[in-house]
Amino acid sequence: MIRHVWERVRQVSSVQRIIIATDDERIRDAALAFGAEVCMTDPSHPSGTDRIWEVAQPLPDFDWILNVQGDEPLINPLHLAQVIQAIQPDMDILTLVTPLAQLEAWRDPNIVKAILAESGRALYFSRSSVPYHRDEPDAPSHVFRHIGLYLYSRNALARFTSLPPSRLEQVEKLEQLRALEDGMTIHAEIVDQAPIGIDTPEDLVRVEEFLQSGLHKF
Numbered sequence: 144m145i146r147h148v149w150e151r152v153r154q155v156s157s158v159q160r161i162i163i164a165t166d167d168e169r170i171r172d173a174a175l176a177f178g179a180e181v182c183m184t185d186p187s188h189p190s191g192t193d194r195i196w197e198v199a200q201p202l203p204d205f206d207w208i209l210n211v212q213g214d215e216p217l218i219n220p221l222h223l224a225q226v227i228q229a230i231q232p233d234m235d236i237l238t239l240v241t242p243l244a245q246l247e248a249w250r251d252p253n254i255v256k257a258i259l260a261e262s263g264r265a266l267y268f269s270r271s272s273v274p275y276h277r278d279e280p281d282a283p284s285h286v287f288r289h290i291g292l293y294l295y296s297r298n299a300l301a302r303f304t305s306l307p308p309s310r311l312e313q314v315e316k317l318e319q320l321r322a323l324e325d326g327m328t329i330h331a332e333i334v335d336q337a338p339i340g341i342d343t344p345e346d347l348v349r350v351e352e353f354l355q356s357g358l359h360k361f
Contacts (some may be wrong), residue, residue: 146177147216155221157227164198196304210293217338226332235327237301240287241337255289265329290337
């Protein structure tokens with residue numbers, strides 16, 4: 144799974160260096176075997192973001208750090224290129240969203256919804272069915288599903304990891320709310336679809352079948 148993620152990130156010409164950050168020797172050994180650069184990190188980190196900052200700290204020449212999670216073997220390289228291309232000097236964090244129209248998905252607390260301004264600036268993220276449509280409560284529109292990928296400016300990453308978990312972050316169990324509560328901006332790029340992530344054994348089977356079909360190539 145890690146190798147599939149690594150191979151897809153390698154297809155993005157604007158990514159200058161790829162480092163697999165882990166505290167697991169099994170992942171380290173597997174990654175070294177297929178030729179990846181690996182950094183072993185402190186196992187006590189409270190989040191993946193803190194792990195990323197440990198790797199980025201001794202690399203001051205990199206002004207932007209892209210965090211791609213290892214359980215996203217179907218991440219689209221074109222989407223990674225899109226979020227990198229959207230960088231503006233005044234941005235703190237960038238991420239990805241995709242339109243969400245299905246009523247069942249809108250009501251699913253496991254699917255994180257993103258509320259955006261017209262500019263693409265994220266106003267809020269929630270597990271609830273937001274925004275509430277007063278006139279047509281069962282017809283979601285202007286709703287986006289969040290894709291858990293982050294592109295941090297160096298300053299924003301340092302600032303974020305220095306903050307304690309915020310009130311809303313702890314309520315919703317969504318780490319990105321810490322940045323919003325602190326006044327940082329999150330810009331969301333809209334893409335056509337979300338990749339199939341792996342959270343359960345059933346997800347793994349679905350992804351394996353998809354990879355075997357050959358439809359995943361770009």
